[in-house]
Amino acid sequence: MSTQTKLNAPVAEFNGVSFRYDGGPEILKDIQFTLSPGSFHFMTGESGAGKTSLLSLLYLYHLPTKGRVRLFGYPVDEMARLDRAKLRRQIGVVFQDFRLLNHLTAFDNVALPLRIAGVKESEIRRHVSELLAWVGLENQMKTHPPELSGGEQQRVAIARAVINRPTLLLADEPTGNVDDAMAKRLLHLFLELNKLGTTVVIATHNEGLIRHFGFPRLHLDKGHLSVVPQNQYKEMASKLFNRGGAQ
Amino acid sequence: MKQSRLFFSTDSNRLFLPWMSMLMGFIAVLILAAGMSAYDSITNWQRVVSGSLTVQIPTYTEAGDPRGEVVNREIETALTILRSSTGVKGATVLSDSQMTELMIPWLGEGAAVSELPLPKLIDVMVDSDHYPDMAQLKTDLAAQVPSAVLDSxxxxxxxxxxxxxxxxxxxxxxxILLALTASFTVIYATRTSLTAHEHIISLIHMMGANDWFITRQYAARNFNLTFMGSFFGLLLALPIMAGVSFLIHGATLDFIWNPALDIKQWIVLGCVPVGLALLAFVTTLKTVSDYLKRFL
Incomplete structure (x- = not known):
């Protein structure tokens, strides 16, 4: 089976998806949603609501316990192992804990997805240098993650997630360790990618960002998902903020 | 950046595997060398044994008196019987100098062999494909040369x-046991390394690395470490082999076991590090492939 994105197919389709870890309680319950190509969503919910689990289904780390997940038009449970690997190369992930490899330099960390994809070294050098300069780390390319600040590590993690222009970008609290100015700058990077056609899902607690950008959100509450459209969300947020009830 | 740096910067197997391989290589080379030279010696014995017989004609009576001229007559009779027997290609009496040479391993050089009551020996060359009927030969000799002793x-x-x-x-x-032990060592070392690097493997897997991307790095690395270790094992075994060879020559036992190896056998020994490294390569491929099945 070819893993080229099917034309006009939704980037992700969840139909009646439930998920639990081995023998544990149900983390996600009857999830139903579709991500259209080029869409931008925030994902919100309390800690433990299931955001990370939902993201892990999106980046193919787990299969659902019940229901069906289709990515780029393909049912993930029916795919061959090799095809799943190819599909993953179209997905960029920013992890909450960064997951940088401490024995590699910032440059080599960012270059990793390109090396896995078999890109030529000359191209890798050019693209990685440009991107690291863009996120303000041009002077720290040869620095190892333990020597970088939390914010710098986060920028390396983001650069690594976007270096191969993914079709789907997933980010778990990508602005948690940077100041507001850098958070907005990074969100603009995600927006630029989104304009180029990348579908973006950002899990965040940063209400300021959500308000500022106003994109629709996927809200998780005790494993149940509700999709709040952009306008409805703006109205809801406006009411909440007028009452002073949201942070 | 070398691909192998993806996983292995802090891996204790960097030392464990070469040391174990050195030990395995060392033992394998010594055992193989011993086996090959023993095989050669056996083949040589078989060749000699299947191609010859000996007939002894005593030169002294049981009481210790010289038997005199009768010995020469018996030798002639025995030679006639032997040369006319089916399966015998030739028969010759060993000269005194040949007898002396034969006794050197037991008596040393310069021994006064001629003063010993040694029998006369007839070396009988036989056709190993049509071996003589020993019972018939014995009967024929006993009839005409009763003192003759046929020695197969x-x-x-x-x-x-x-x-x-x-x-x-x-x-x-x-x-075979050594190869199994080497395989188990590689499995243990690889599993330890996989466990230690699970977070890296998981991450690379999530980025879209296929199984071959990961397995080949482990396999290539274990091939190199095992080759390096077992090559040093081979080098370490060489002086031991030289020492054993020297001792055997010194004790003039090389007519029993000749430890000298020919060029083909040296090539076989040279292949030990490559063989062990290939074994490590294949074992690692299987171990890592099995491990990766836990990831979706």
Whole structure:
């Protein structure tokens, strides 16, 4: 089976998806949603609501316990192992804990997805240098993650997630360790990618960002998902903020 | 950046595997060398044994008196019987100098062999494909030369040959055990490394690395470490082999076991590090492939 994105197919389709870890309680319950190509969503919910689990289904780390997940038009449970690997190369992930490899330099960390994809070294050098300069780390390319600040590590993690222009970008609290100015700058990077056609899902607690950008959100509450459209969300947020009830 | 740096910067197997491989290589080379030279010696014995017989004509009576001229007559009669027998290609009496040479391993050089009550020996060359009828030959000799003793080396050496070929089988068994131990060592080392690097493997897997991307790095790395270790094992075994060879020559025992190896056998020994490294390569491929099945 070819893993080229099917034309006009939704980037992700969840139909009646439930998920639990081995023998544990149900983390996600009857999830139903579709991500259209080029869409931008925030994902919100309390800690433990299931955001990370939902993201892990999106980046193919787990299969659902019940229901069906289709990515780029393909049912993930029916795919061959090799095809799943190819599909993953179209997905960029920013992890909450960064997951940088401490024995590699910032440059080599960012270059990793390109090396896995078999890109030529000359191209890798050019693209990685440009991107690291863009996120303000041009002077720290040869620095190892333990020597970088939390914010710098986060920028390396983001650069690594976007270096191969993914079709789907997933980010778990990508602005948690940077100041507001850098958070907005990074969100603009995600927006630029989104304009180029990348579908973006950002899990965040940063209400300021959500308000500022106003994109629709996927809200998780005790494993149940509700999709709040952009306008409805703006109205809801406006009411909440007028009452002073949201942070 | 070298691909191998993806996983292995802080891996304790960097030391464990070469040391273990050195030990395995060392033992494998010594056992293989012993096995090959033992096989050569056995083949040589078999060749000698199956191609010759000896007839002894005593030169002294049992009381210790010289038998005189009768010995020469008996020798002539025995030669006639032998040369006319089916399966005998030739028969010659060993000269005094040949007898002296034969006794050197037991008596040393310069021994006064001529003063010893040694029998006259007739070396009988036989056709190993059409071995003479020993019972008939014995009967013929007993009829005309009653003092003659027909000595088939085959009968005498058979238990020794059985022992030696059993020894070679044992060496083969030990080599198989060694290969299994090497495989288990590689499996253990690889699993330890996989566990230590699970977070890296998981991350690379999530980025879209296929199984081959990960397995080949482990396999190539273990191939290199094992080759390096077992090559040093081979180098370490060489002085031991030289020492054993020196001792055997010094004790003039090389007519029993000649430890000298020919060029083909040296090539076989040279292949030990490559063989162990290939074994490590294949074992690692299987181990890592099995491990990766836990990831979706």
């Amino acid at each position: 080396h085959r009968l005498r050496l058979e238990p020794l040959l059985r022992l030696s070929s059993g020894g070679i089988k044992l060496i083969g068994f030990i080599l």
